[in-house]
Amino acid sequence: MRKRNLALVLGLLVSSKFAISADILTATPATHILTSSLVEETSLDVKYLLPARYGVQRLESWLSSKGKDSLYQEAQKATAMVTLKSIWPQDTSFNHARHANIRLIQIDASQSLSHHGGSVAALTNSQGDVSIYSWMNPTNLSRMSKIIADDLVAIWPEHAEQIQANLQTNLIKLRQLTQNQSQILFDKQVESAILLSESLEDFAAGYQLFVEDRLYQPEIDWTPDTYRELKRKLAQDPSLFIITDRKISHELGDQIAAERILQVDSLERMGRLTFNNKSPFQRWANFSR
Structure with a gap:
């Protein structure tokens, strides 16, 4: 009898462990990484909603299929959801989540609730919409961190001290990241760019690069x-570089010298590189040629 009772207790403990829900939901890799780094050393859990292989532009199609049920289940148990609603009104994930949990709180990482909190610097893309890739601008990362931290403290004041400490650590790391990448661009004498992806517009603006041309069509x-x-444009201007967020194709690598191509991680999808608490901003540091 004692063995049976012990087995029952252990079973309940195991099942309750796997039933633990996330306190905070996210739907973009950038907001997930920023939020996760802010709640380090607290009891708060952060859940990334999309399948790792899905890009953020597939969020709506995911929600219209099996993703809706997954979001519904997670939202029932969550307290807050971090979005980019002010610059990405097409994202309906929070609206879906509210159907499951009317008490769910939205944290808009792109717009502070405070009159003095500010917002991210937003760009308008070629379709006339505001670019959602604000996280590619290093200045915006610090702003987003502050906005998220302020709202987290308001929701969980018992964790205020730790969240504020994490924020200060993050701001220092983000300044170092910006300085390091600026130094790379300076050393390579990069002053202007040919962009191969619209997701890089915010990156170019953040580092004050003149955009000479845009080639967004598939290679x-x-x-x-x-x-x-x-090749003609690159030959005429030694400070002009090609910047891409995709793997460099064999054709492009054969045609263009490797030292004139910069590859940047746009954090379009989570992929295999998830949150690393020892180096939370490694995804932004993946800046190679």
Whole structure:
């Protein structure tokens, strides 16, 4: 009998462990990393909603299929959800979540509730919409961290001291990140760019790079003239570089010298690189050629 009771107790403990819910929900890698770093050394848990292989632009299609049920289950148990609602009104994830939990609190990482809290610097893309990739601008990362931290403290004042300490640590690391990347650009003498992805517009603005040209169409649609024009422009201006957020193709690598191509992680999807509490901003530091 005692063995049976012990087994029952252990079973309940194990099941309750796996039933522990996240306190905070996120739907972009950037907000997930920033939020996770702010709640380090607290009892708060953060849950990333999308499958790791999904890009943020697939959020709506995920919600219209099996993602809706997953979000509904998570939202029932959560307290807050971090979004970018002010610059990404097309994101309906919080609206779906509120159907499951009317008490759910929205933390808009792009717009402070305080009159003096400010907002992120937003760009307008080629379709006339505000770019959602505000996290690619290093200045915005610090602003987003402060906005999220303020709201977290308001919701969980018992963790205020730790969250504020984490925020100060984050701000120092973000300044170091910006300085390091600025130094890389300076050492390479990068002053202008040809962007291969719209997600890099905020990156170029954040580091004050002049955008010479934009080639957003898939590389498979490029013609020999496209490569010739690229090589011509690069030959004319030694401070001009190609910047991409994709893996450099064999064709591009064969046509363009490797030292004139910069590869930047746009945090479009979570992928295999998840949150690392020892180096939380490593994703932004993945800046290579």
